[in-house]
Amino acid sequence: xxxxLLLGAPLLAxxxxxxxxxxxxxxxxxxxxxxxxxxVLASAVAIVALVRAGE
Amino acid sequence: MTALAAAAVWxxxxxxAALALRIAAGAPxxxxxxxxxxxxxxxxxxxxxxxxxxxGPIARAAxxxxxxxxxxxxxxxxxxxxxxxxxxxxxxxxxxxxxxLVVPLIPGARQASPVLLAIVATVLLLPLVxxxxxxxxxxxxxxxxxxxxxxxxxxxxxxxxGKGERFARADRLLFTEGQRVTAVSGxxxxxxxxxxxxxxVREWRLAPGEALTLRPGDELALEAGTRLRFEPGxxxxxxxxxxxxxxxxxGRSAAMLPSALGALVTxxxxxxxLVxxxxxxxxxxxxxxxxxxATLAAVGWGVFAGSIAPDLPLGGSLxxxxxxxxxxxxxxxxxxxxxxLTAVALTVLLLTAAVALRGRLVAAxxxxxxxxAAAVGAGGLITALRPEPWRLLTLALGVAAAGCAPALLASGxxxxxxxxxxxxxxxxxxxxxxxxxxxxxxxxxxxxxxPSLVAMPLGxxxxxxxxxxxxxxxxxxxxxxx
Numbered sequence: 074x075x076x077x078l079l080l081g082a083p084l085l086a087x088x089x090x091x092x093x094x095x096x097x098x099x100x101x102x103x104x105x106x107x108x109x110x111x112x113v114l115a116s117a118v119a120i121v122a123l124v125r126a127g128e
Numbered sequence: 129m130t131a132l133a134a135a136a137v138w139x140x141x142x143x144x145a146a147l148a149l150r151i152a153a154g155a156p157x158x159x160x161x162x163x164x165x166x167x168x169x170x171x172x173x174x175x176x177x178x179x180x181x182x183x184g185p186i187a188r189a190a191x192x193x194x195x196x197x198x199x200x201x202x203x204x205x206x207x208x209x210x211x212x213x214x215x216x217x218x219x220x221x222x223x224x225x226x227x228x229l230v231v232p233l234i235p236g237a238r239q240a241s242p243v244l245l246a247i248v249a250t251v252l253l254l255p256l257v258x259x260x261x262x263x264x265x266x267x268x269x270x271x272x273x274x275x276x277x278x279x280x281x282x283x284x285x286x287x288x289x290g291k292g293e294r295f296a297r298a299d300r301l302l303f304t305e306g307q308r309v310t311a312v313s314g315x316x317x318x319x320x321x322x323x324x325x326x327x328x329v330r331e332w333r334l335a336p337g338e339a340l341t342l343r344p345g346d347e348l349a350l351e352a353g354t355r356l357r358f359e360p361g362x363x364x365x366x367x368x369x370x371x372x373x374x375x376x377x378x379g380r381s382a383a384m385l386p387s388a389l390g391a392l393v394t395x396x397x398x399x400x401x402l403v404x405x406x407x408x409x410x411x412x413x414x415x416x417x418x419x420x421x422a423t424l425a426a427v428g429w430g431v432f433a434g435s436i437a438p439d440l441p442l443g444g445s446l447x448x449x450x451x452x453x454x455x456x457x458x459x460x461x462x463x464x465x466x467x468x469l470t471a472v473a474l475t476v477l478l479l480t481a482a483v484a485l486r487g488r489l490v491a492a493x494x495x496x497x498x499x500x501a502a503a504v505g506a507g508g509l510i511t512a513l514r515p516e517p518w519r520l521l522t523l524a525l526g527v528a529a530a531g532c533a534p535a536l537l538a539s540g541x542x543x544x545x546x547x548x549x550x551x552x553x554x555x556x557x558x559x560x561x562x563x564x565x566x567x568x569x570x571x572x573x574x575x576x577x578x579p580s581l582v583a584m585p586l587g588x589x590x591x592x593x594x595x596x597x598x599x600x601x602x603x604x605x606x607x608x609x610x
Contacts, residue, residue, distance in 0.1 A: 086159050100271050104375075107162060112162065112166050112423050119173065120413050123408050
């Protein structure tokens, strides 16, 4: 799951037709993902996995 | 190990500062590196590793080399910090080296370090919150404004057009428009004039205060430590041509895929080797939380610096975007205390990193203080070569990945050790290739920049094949969560 989240950033950046360059609220989709959404999701996934493994 | 202590191994000052600098400079790989730098330690925390002592001598040696090179990279940050304070780089290396040598040996440092790390990560966010609140600019608004700029020019408030600034490392500046450059420190300046065929190389010996007029297309070669002054309102040499180029680097294409994979494999492999698995449970929340805060802080510093002060990455100083930004954004009165706060936070981060690295060295080679002293001393000596810090960081993570991952991920002790040997050998050959054959084919470039892209999978494949061929050697130790 974490690796899939990670690969999303280079795929958005390097895919043909540059889907990562699409602007949403003035910021590119790539930077929304790589700078905010991806890190928050990855941390949430890791926290859930660590807490569940401890139960 | 607690999650916070594991995070301290990963959160090296060089990593955060390099991320911020690359984002501020609009580097093509800046978009995926922060996510890679966050996900890599999370993967390692969740993995069930073996104890380092079980990995064999090659993997332990690779880990020790990795710790030493990471220390060197952190000491380069200290050198840049000293340069920013108008001191000589060596003063920063010696002072930081002395602290890194002594502090990890102080009783209780290991217990206090994770708490300090959590505080430092939060403190690194404070200047950004202050800049955002004072200028009423959210990071995404700053990014959007930065992407809309027509040109990236020197503002009147830039130190590069005032008293001049020092180049932290050697550089080659390509001028896209004419500009008069004043030598604040004297020396010989080499200019490649490309408006004639073949290009002409001229050398100019300038005394302090003398100026050099450069034409569009000229390339100026600079030694580390050179101090220059530029003209206000002119384009920043070496910076992206416009805001849109900063935001969407034109170099981002499918051709970058090997480099992107190389960077991500290096980060994940390095994290698997360096960051230990952690104790599970609700207390483990702190590790990912601090990693997230630190990563978002690095992204925030890079975005604000790239948007507000595009000249800060010039000169290559790792800490310039972090130390100069508060004053540029808020003025000297409000910004100076935030600059001091940031410098203190970076120094404390260096100490928490040193404590964590000593822990890894103890796990790999034993607790003798002389080993730690040798690592710090060797790290200091490496900085004398004036290395490029990102290269140091990727080499440190890469050698750990190539030398340890085969033993961590393969079954069988001997097979794992053989895989480590192959990984280290391939890594060393690829890393040394520019020295052995300076004229490299372009397809080899990603492999030279990130040797573990090939070295780690080859080592792992060799270990698995050997384990399959000789199953009698497959005496796998049970995974141990440290």
